[in-house]
Amino acid sequence: MAAKDVALNPSAQRRLLLATLLLLGACSAPKPYQMPVPVQTPIPAIVPKEAAPPPSPAAPIEEAPKPQPKEAPEPPSRGYKLGPAAQSLVNQAHSQIGRGELPGASGTLDRALRIEPQNPLLWIELARLRLTEGDPQQAENCARRALLLGSADTTVRLTAGHLLADVMRAQHRDAEARDLEDQPWMN
Amino acid sequence: MKRPWKRWIPPRKALYLLGGLLCAGILALLGWVYYLDSVVLNEFKGRLWSVPAKVYAAPTDLYVGATETADDLDAELRRLHYRIGDPSSGAGVFRRHGGDFELNTRRVRFADELRAPVRVRVHANAEGITGIEAADGTELPLFRLDPLLIGSVFPVHGEDRIVLTPTDVPQLLIKSLKTIEDRRFDLHHGVDLRSILRAIWADLRAGRVVQGGSTLTQQLVKNYFLTDAQTFGRKLKEAIMAMRLEAHYTKEEILVAYLNEVYLGQDGERAVHGFGLGSEYYFGKPIDELEPADMALLVGLVKGPSYYDPLKHPDRARARRNLVLKELADAGIIDPANAARSQAQPLGLRGVGAGYVPAFLDLVRRHLKRDYAEADLAAAGLSIYTTLDPHAQAAAERAVTTQLKRLDTIAHNRSKGGPLEVAMIIAEPTSGQVLAVVGGRDTRALGFNRALDARRSIGSLVKPAVYLTALESGRYNAASILQDAPLEVKLSDGQVWAPQNYTHEVYGSVPLVRALSESMNLATVRLGLELGLPAVADTLQRLGLERRPELNPSMLLGTVEMTPLEVVQIYTALANGGFKARLRSVQSVVDEDGKPLKSFKLEVAPAASSAAVYEVARIMTQVTERGTGRAVGARLHITMPAKTGTSSDLRDSWFAGFTGSHVAVAWVGYDDNRPTGLTGATGALPVWLDAMAELHLKAWQPDTPTEVEDRWIEFSTGLATEPRCSADAVLVGVPRGTALAARQGCAQPASESVVDRVKSWLQKTLH
Numbered sequence: 001m002a003a004k005d006v007a008l009n010p011s012a013q014r015r016l017l018l019a020t021l022l023l024l025g026a027c028s029a030p031k032p033y034q035m036p037v038p039v040q041t042p043i044p045a046i047v048p049k050e051a052a053p054p055p056s057p058a059a060p061i062e063e064a065p066k067p068q069p070k071e072a073p074e075p076p077s078r079g080y081k082l083g084p085a086a087q088s089l090v091n092q093a094h095s096q097i098g099r100g101e102l103p104g105a106s107g108t109l110d111r112a113l114r115i116e117p118q119n120p121l122l123w124i125e126l127a128r129l130r131l132t133e134g135d136p137q138q139a140e141n142c143a144r145r146a147l148l149l150g151s152a153d154t155t156v157r158l159t160a161g162h163l164l165a166d167v168m169r170a171q172h173r174d175a176e177a178r179d180l181e182d183q184p185w186m187n
Numbered sequence: 188m189k190r191p192w193k194r195w196i197p198p199r200k201a202l203y204l205l206g207g208l209l210c211a212g213i214l215a216l217l218g219w220v221y222y223l224d225s226v227v228l229n230e231f232k233g234r235l236w237s238v239p240a241k242v243y244a245a246p247t248d249l250y251v252g253a254t255e256t257a258d259d260l261d262a263e264l265r266r267l268h269y270r271i272g273d274p275s276s277g278a279g280v281f282r283r284h285g286g287d288f289e290l291n292t293r294r295v296r297f298a299d300e301l302r303a304p305v306r307v308r309v310h311a312n313a314e315g316i317t318g319i320e321a322a323d324g325t326e327l328p329l330f331r332l333d334p335l336l337i338g339s340v341f342p343v344h345g346e347d348r349i350v351l352t353p354t355d356v357p358q359l360l361i362k363s364l365k366t367i368e369d370r371r372f373d374l375h376h377g378v379d380l381r382s383i384l385r386a387i388w389a390d391l392r393a394g395r396v397v398q399g400g401s402t403l404t405q406q407l408v409k410n411y412f413l414t415d416a417q418t419f420g421r422k423l424k425e426a427i428m429a430m431r432l433e434a435h436y437t438k439e440e441i442l443v444a445y446l447n448e449v450y451l452g453q454d455g456e457r458a459v460h461g462f463g464l465g466s467e468y469y470f471g472k473p474i475d476e477l478e479p480a481d482m483a484l485l486v487g488l489v490k491g492p493s494y495y496d497p498l499k500h501p502d503r504a505r506a507r508r509n510l511v512l513k514e515l516a517d518a519g520i521i522d523p524a525n526a527a528r529s530q531a532q533p534l535g536l537r538g539v540g541a542g543y544v545p546a547f548l549d550l551v552r553r554h555l556k557r558d559y560a561e562a563d564l565a566a567a568g569l570s571i572y573t574t575l576d577p578h579a580q581a582a583a584e585r586a587v588t589t590q591l592k593r594l595d596t597i598a599h600n601r602s603k604g605g606p607l608e609v610a611m612i613i614a615e616p617t618s619g620q621v622l623a624v625v626g627g628r629d630t631r632a633l634g635f636n637r638a639l640d641a642r643r644s645i646g647s648l649v650k651p652a653v654y655l656t657a658l659e660s661g662r663y664n665a666a667s668i669l670q671d672a673p674l675e676v677k678l679s680d681g682q683v684w685a686p687q688n689y690t691h692e693v694y695g696s697v698p699l700v701r702a703l704s705e706s707m708n709l710a711t712v713r714l715g716l717e718l719g720l721p722a723v724a725d726t727l728q729r730l731g732l733e734r735r736p737e738l739n740p741s742m743l744l745g746t747v748e749m750t751p752l753e754v755v756q757i758y759t760a761l762a763n764g765g766f767k768a769r770l771r772s773v774q775s776v777v778d779e780d781g782k783p784l785k786s787f788k789l790e791v792a793p794a795a796s797s798a799a800v801y802e803v804a805r806i807m808t809q810v811t812e813r814g815t816g817r818a819v820g821a822r823l824h825i826t827m828p829a830k831t832g833t834s835s836d837l838r839d840s841w842f843a844g845f846t847g848s849h850v851a852v853a854w855v856g857y858d859d860n861r862p863t864g865l866t867g868a869t870g871a872l873p874v875w876l877d878a879m880a881e882l883h884l885k886a887w888q889p890d891t892p893t894e895v896e897d898r899w900i901e902f903s904t905g906l907a908t909e910p911r912c913s914a915d916a917v918l919v920g921v922p923r924g925t926a927l928a929a930r931q932g933c934a935q936p937a938s939e940s941v942v943d944r945v946k947s948w949l950q951k952t953l954h
Contacts, residue, residue, distance in 0.1 A: 084328040085250030096299070103783040104299045107572075107775050110618065110789060111248060117617035118847065126789070141791050144949060145766055148797060151945035152890065176952065183948055185941045 120150025240569035243334035254883035377429035546626030568779035574620035586877035599864030610637035619768030646832035665919035698905030704814035715743035762845035831867030840870025893946030
């Protein structure tokens with residue numbers, strides 16, 4: 001299978017992919033959570049990671065690998081955004097919340113998650129809704145899910161992090177909230 | 188001359204006696220009438236007002252980039268019973284030119300919106316949807332197709348019906364029904380003497396009962412109490428009840444009840460009652476889209492639903508339909524030209540196998556009971572929106588049907604009892620939405636729902652939980668060396684248990700990654716005993732098993748029994764980075780006015796270390812790449828963690844696995860537990876694979892968690908390596924900074940990024 005043939009570590013793969021994409025000028029947005037807008041292209045969203053070209057002729061076994069920097073560079077920011085379909089559903093959920101139709105909004109976000117289940121932005125929306133509904137426990141779980149999915153993106157990280165802190169305060173866990181906001185990656 | 192009869196005048200006493208008897212008789216008769224009155228009225232009231240909940244599949248969202256190909260869309264529209272034609276001619280019509288679709292949707296109620304018919308254009312190709320426009324050319328970001336009606340549920344008695352209100356029913360159908368079955372319906376009081384006399388005359392001429400002469404009201408009463416005996420007593424009872432009904436209710440109420448009640452045929456174990464369900468069952472379309480020929484067929488069926496069954500006896504059904512059409516023309520209900528045209532039409536029955544999903548409906552019923560107040564569910568006219576994905580359901584049904592036909596020829600012990608059985612569930616792991624359920628080989632029959640109720644030994648499907656426990660303990664990683672060596676365990680009952688590998692071989696020192704991917708029993712039992720049975724049981728419960736498994740050493744090899752539904756729940760947490768998503772089949776329930784009852788919320792909760800879950804899932808990808816499930820990797824070509832399961836003596840065959848978009852489990856076995864001769868790889872795997880191959884799968888490719896780094900190790904030795912150094916290299920996740928013994932010159936660098944720091948914080952602060 002493909003993964004076996006790939007000699008690059010994941011972040012290197014990502015860099016390679018990014019470079020390839022930039023070179024091709026095919027897409028301007030990052031990989032997995034983006035709507036595959038140019039549907040004409042026969043490459044499904046999953047292919048890039050697996051189809052990364054194998055390294056050029058295998059180095060002789062004796063040769064030591066090139067020294068690598070101890071601190072890996074920041075992976076390229078994912079720049080998460082919602083596709084137009086999920087975005088229109090989020091807009092709809094916002095107006096439902098505005099009208100006080102919380103169950104309706106919940107259903108609308110469900111639909112959006114069916115379209116982009118792994119997009120952290122949707123989990124942030126869901127966390128906010130749960131908080132509005134008065135369910136801080138679920139709000140926390142959703143915010144954690146968002147932070148886990150979207151930690152590579154500064155905006156998502158900060159948004160999810162501050163939301164999680166709010167959720168903690170709503171549960172009178174102020175010390176934990178402060179500790180979170182003091183984390184270096186939150187600043 | 189004495190008149191002889193004078194002698195016979197009874198004495199006064201006898202007269203009194205006779206009078207008394209007469210009075211008693213009249214009283215008894217009145218009592219009986221009163222009794223029948225209350226019986227029939229109770230029945231009528233109970234039926235008339237209990238409008239069942241309509242149950243819908245999840246509506247398909249179309250958007251640019253959706254993986255719905257042109258052919259998928261075509262199939263979906265046909266499933267929704269859209270007619271091909273000119274979309275300007277009416278609702279429920281579509282036209283396709285290559286990848287361009289033009290459609291006119293029906294008036295439809297969604298959970299959150301009542302949508303009037305609307306015309307849209309959808310463009311699709313072999314990859315997915317490429318564009319959607321409204322009639323005026325505006326681009327739409329998103330368009331919902333009608334939700335597929337998959338049945339209706341009476342929360343109380345669990346029957347299934349499509350209930351019509353007077354306005355739902357086309358006038359032509361009502362007129363046709365009266366013309367054929369009861370011309371004087373609007374004039375009589377429940378019993379029509381004229382038609383009874385006519386019937387008696389016809390019966391006398393024929394020398395047997397050929398005509399009933401029953402009014403619609405009498406037929407309705409007969410339907411309520413379902414006996415077919417043609418006795419005088421029953422006829423009298425029926426007549427009295429019919430007259431009582433007419434005294435209490437209007438003609439319209441009785442007619443509507445009749446339209447909803449009349450028996451129109453049999454669909455397996457399901458009785459088809461009412462014109463609404465009849466229309467769906469025979470033609471696959473809502474009643475307001477029926478053509479005169481379709482109506483004539485349904486009306487003709489009333490006389491003998493099994494004798495004129497159009498699916499079994501199309502010639503009889505056609506003759507009956509054409510006779511009805513002729514009578515309608517003679518009576519001036521339709522014009523003769525129309526009748527002639529309709530008579531020439533084919534029966535127009537829908538294809539077999541569409542729509543009815545008893546096993547999924549069963550799950551819906553249970554989830555309703557679990558999550559909604561019974562009083563709320565008793566309200567009339569509810570709509571239940573479910574998570575069913577008709578495409579996935581159809582794929583699972585096809586896979587089950589095709590593969591069982593093949594397995595039937597190779598399974599052992601075929602003739603010693605019931606046939607080989609099967610169950611399958613597909614779900615969306617992130618949100619826990621159940622997409623498809625198959626409860627047995629006959630996908631359209633109610634009955635034993637194996638997907639929910641067959642509790643069977645899960646075999647090696649339990650192993651990921653054992654290895655997850657090991658990885659979470661921090662004492663093991665994918666490269667740790669385990670001992671696959673014989674052992675004997677003394678059980679609490681004094682017996683000695685000596686497990687063996689499936690191959691009856693012993694592998695000695697093996698790295699953990701290999702022990703799991705090749706499902707080694709001895710290594711697993713040694714590992715599990717070292718971790719402790721309670722720890723493994725805890726893991727199963729954390730992942731979502733709702734009861735405590737019996738703590739027996741053999742549970743480590745899967746003697747623990749679970750239903751396919753329970754297995755899916757556990758694998759969902761593995762598919763979901765250690766977050767448990769409660770499985771659900773109900774998305775929302777709204778009342779008659781479109782107001783939601785109570786939203787059935789998506790619930791997620793952290794259940795296991797996301798790092799350890801990543802590590803175990805990463806190992807499980809080896810199962811489909813080189814292990815017991817490699818047939819999957821060979822066909823689907825995407826990274827996919829999975830596990831085969833086989834119980835002792837080959838009684839149960841299991842396969843469970845997940846991608847980024849789907850988690851699914853399949854089981855194959857006999858109901859009476861006799862050995863099948865099938866392993867997880869030869870029985871359940873092909874079923875699973877056939878179904879999954881039809882879905883639009885996303886690869887499993889989560890970000891590597893902070894505390895974990897992806898390293899290449901040798902599958903056979905566990906030594907750190909690089910693919911360029913060894914053909915045997917596999918990618919595994921190990922705790923960051925793990926010192927791995929390495930092949931010389933084949934080390935890997937470590938790194939830490941902000942992503943890692945976030946994730947390590949998340950892990951640390953988890954409660």
